[in-house]
Amino acid sequence: MTSAESLDHLLALLLDVDPDFDESIALADELAACGDLSLVPAVEAALEEALAAGEFFARDLIAGVLAGLNGPDALPVLLRASARDLGDDQDSLLAEVVDLFAQYPGAARAAALPLVEEPDARLRAVGVWTLGFASGPQDVELFARTAADESGEVRGATAGALGSHAAGLPKAVDLLIALLADPEPQVRIDALAALGESRQARALQAVRTLAEDPDEGVRRWAVISADRLTPYQ
Template identity: 45%
Template structure:
């Protein structure tokens, strides 16, 4: 066994130990990052999969960092499989890693994403499929809108919700993308309606305001609150927008009222 392989095994053992030595973990991680021993890639993949299986978010963070530094974009399939599992941590570092690698090697990233998300045989793992659809928003191509329109009709509202954000990556270049988002404001799932409101708020297209205004009467308190949040992102306050916010400022729900008042104050300023 090579020295680096022994170091990796020692690191994995420390990461799996509830009473681990963080200084030793940091030292081993630093040595492996410096070595970037490509012969370790299969072993890194194995240890990373084991950490995810064990629900070890810290282990996932450390091992993903080393794998990405060692293998580059070649590590994307394993990193995405690790990323797709909700282990209760924020995953900010891993999010940055996979998005940077995808942008650095768009063709490779898209070959993985399209196969898992919308190919003739989409990956049966729903978490992985949603992750692929999410990452597609970071490497968009105009032809993606057909497959995104199909994903936006998926029976799983979690798929539809993540698809909303990816459609949003096309709003600066495609009127069709904006129309798809406006249609999703009528989705039966509050989760999807909230995602559509958030995305349209960032897009800031004045022509979408009437559709956003109509959701001020939505049955969901989350949706009504997000109407206010979305409107606060527009650069100017139209009279109709201010009237909607005034109505929401008297909503029965405290959270909705707070967001409406905050949006009114932001637009007034």
Template identity: 40%
Template sequence: MTRSLLVELLGLLPAYDPWALRDDPDTDLERIRGLVGMLVRSTDRTLVPDLERELERCVDSGDDIGRDAIGEVLAGIAGLGALPALLRASARDLGDDQDWFQTIICEDLLRADPEGARPAVLELLDATDPALRATAFWALDHVLTDDDLPRILAAADDPDPTVRETARHLRDRLSKGR
């Protein structure tokens, strides 16, 4: 049953149907939100590998609606186990503001369990991809501890300007006692 819900959801996403959301975007978005809720409530962990693949496919095709919907289902079912895939997807610029997607990452995962989220965030701080490093430092802001100061100080010299800017922000936040 849950697999059929996922198939229905995928059929509504622009990554799979370039004409999706063309007739009545509000109705289609309501259907998408409803299916997302049903899939999350299913807690069907057998969907996780498919969801990870579909998240990557949505990002590769530039489908921000799909990224957000699939990301929410993945976070709802896999919890912190979804964090690396979600941060990787967030690091890819699809030209949107990522409001919904970053809310999923922040509220459902980072702030809900900062201690549990830290290992996934810390692992990505040394990524070779500058966009992924910048995203990891953005996430670090939500799980920050005093122990992070050496990494933050080192990142102040990062070749990527976004990483440097985020590191300076985190340094200032730590020096003010968060």
């Protein structure tokens, strides 16, 4: 069976109302490792069809094939796919992209930067999240802008991305402290989590102020983060 025939067979399996999961997974693994770049356009089209149909199992297998075939060049397509909410946790899809981030941080950064400028808030959030894996100190000014984004999802992603710099960059800590006043509880939680991991004791006073927050989740995270920031005697 040629690689093109194998792809056709995989897509037929995924269309079955009762697909053979083991065969589908084995075939996807074979295709991901086959090295036939001529398949890339068809795989990208199949991924779009899976997204349009809301089929997350098919999305994940096809995304794995694309990542295996196209390596870092698959990132722009995979990141946009991750911005499409199919109602699942996206664990398998995100594992594929994070693995590519680890191998190709430069490609991750290159794929992320255009997304940060997108009009769609979900795409901006994905771009900022990606930069959390592939950013440098020079990006703190960009994060200062996304910390003021109109979308809470983008601001929350910014808190997570800033967390990777908070241990070494004072401005990152300052931005996280400012996000503790965000109107959305989840953003405050994201900022608290990042500050707790930073171990920057100067944030302790600001963190403690949220112990009386009206949101229960925020109050719980304020206690967790304050404990992490409290110097032990």
